[in-house]
Amino acid sequence: MKYAFSFLAVIVLILIAWLGSQIPGMQYFFGVAVPYLAVMVFLGGFVYRVIQWSKSPVPFPIQTTCGQAKSLDFVKHDRLESPHTTSEVVARMALEILTFRSLFRNTKSELYDGPKITYESSKWLWLFALIFHYSFLVVVIRHMRMFLNPVPAVIELLNWADSMFEILTPSLYMTTAGLIAGVLFLFIRRLTNRHVRYISLANDYFPLVLIFAIAVTGFLMRHFLRGGIDIVAIKELGVGLVTFHPVISSDIGSIFYIHLFLVSILLVYFPFSKLMHLGGVFLSPTRNMKNNSRQVRHINPWNPDIKVHAYASYEDEFREFMVEANIPVEKELPPEEEAAVDEAPAKAEE
Numbered sequence: 001m002k003y004a005f006s007f008l009a010v011i012v013l014i015l016i017a018w019l020g021s022q023i024p025g026m027q028y029f030f031g032v033a034v035p036y037l038a039v040m041v042f043l044g045g046f047v048y049r050v051i052q053w054s055k056s057p058v059p060f061p062i063q064t065t066c067g068q069a070k071s072l073d074f075v076k077h078d079r080l081e082s083p084h085t086t087s088e089v090v091a092r093m094a095l096e097i098l099t100f101r102s103l104f105r106n107t108k109s110e111l112y113d114g115p116k117i118t119y120e121s122s123k124w125l126w127l128f129a130l131i132f133h134y135s136f137l138v139v140v141i142r143h144m145r146m147f148l149n150p151v152p153a154v155i156e157l158l159n160w161a162d163s164m165f166e167i168l169t170p171s172l173y174m175t176t177a178g179l180i181a182g183v184l185f186l187f188i189r190r191l192t193n194r195h196v197r198y199i200s201l202a203n204d205y206f207p208l209v210l211i212f213a214i215a216v217t218g219f220l221m222r223h224f225l226r227g228g229i230d231i232v233a234i235k236e237l238g239v240g241l242v243t244f245h246p247v248i249s250s251d252i253g254s255i256f257y258i259h260l261f262l263v264s265i266l267l268v269y270f271p272f273s274k275l276m277h278l279g280g281v282f283l284s285p286t287r288n289m290k291n292n293s294r295q296v297r298h299i300n301p302w303n304p305d306i307k308v309h310a311y312a313s314y315e316d317e318f319r320e321f322m323v324e325a326n327i328p329v330e331k332e333l334p335p336e337e338e339a340a341v342d343e344a345p346a347k348a349e350e
């Protein structure tokens with residue numbers, strides 16, 4: 001049901017863009033208004049989430065470590081697993097972000113008759129996750145050619161390198177194939193691995209189906225429906241969007257509006273979904289803190305300046321009233337004040 005719902009949602013989105021973009025005058029809505037709105041929600045939502053995370057108190061050092069912390073000189077310190085300095089933290093983070101190091105240690109467990117449980121290394125997830133993320137990154141960078149005029153040499157070079165095997169005409173980009181293969185693997189894994197399937201929600205399937213649809217519409221546009229789009233008008237629109245002078249100079253073709261609409265939905269969905277791990281990985285205290293709690297006392301930098309009211313000063317403030325109410329006190333009143341307190345009930349009776 002959960003994945004069927006995601007498919008249905010994406011089909012509805014495709015229909016909206018396909019039918020909507022054919023209504024005269026609606027091209028401007030799908031080509032300009034929706035993308036602008038989507039970028040605003042994306043940026044606003046992203047900044048909002050990052051600010052919320054940055055404001056969260058971190059009352060304890062909670063870094064995850066799985067190696068020897070820095071200790072006495074003769075005890076070998078594991079610099080990557082238990083980073084003690086900022087540069088060690090940066091090294092651990094860089095390896096995690098650039099190579100998905102923790103995913104490399106992924107294992108799978110199987111239960112056999114006996115009962116007997118086995119654990120074995122499982123590298124496929126790591127491999128396809130890397131292919132998926134790097135392909136996505138390169139596809140997005142390559143798309144800059146549609147928004148920049150002239151196209152920077154580095155993007156031209158990336159374009160050339162990505163399509164150098166010259167399979168199909170026009171050449172198939174390796175990252176287009178990587179993106180589709182990656183997203184398919186991640187989706188099939190969710191369906192076929194019963195542990196993962198059990199914990200998967202619609203919010204796990206939806207982004208995969210959405211990204212798959214974006215990649216497939218892009219692929220179709222380049223390789224099969226090339227005649228149906230006006231690539232010059234697309235470039236004009238792309239450059240117009242980033243320079244705030246958008247124009248739609250011809251009938252671009254519905255497949256382009258579908259592609260663009262799905263991308264806009266992805267942008268709107270992004271900040272409010274698990275896709276925010278893009279920003280979150282940098283802000284995760286379990287990863288970005290140093291394990292130096294033996295040397296430095298951790299004080300949460302957001303702690304409010306609390307005015308402490310110790311018992312001694314509390315008693316100083318209320319001693320007279322406490323004595324009057326016969327509450328035991330640690331420090332007696334000076335004799336003259338005690339006399340005044342003793343006389344007070346008598347006066348009250350008069």
Ligand code: HEM
Pocket residue numbers: 136139140142143146173175176179214215216217218219221222223234238256259260263266
């Ligand atoms: C999350 C963002 C996006 C993703 C993942 C994505 C994905 C893809 C993929 C996989 C292709 C196949 C060929 C290639 O890789 O170049 C493609 C083609 C294409 N995309 Fe996108 N796209 C995105 C955003 C956009 C945007 C914002 C535009 C609007 C200008 C756009 C316009 C196009 C066009 C015109 C093509 C055909 C390119 C060609 O024929 O060479 N895409 N897209």
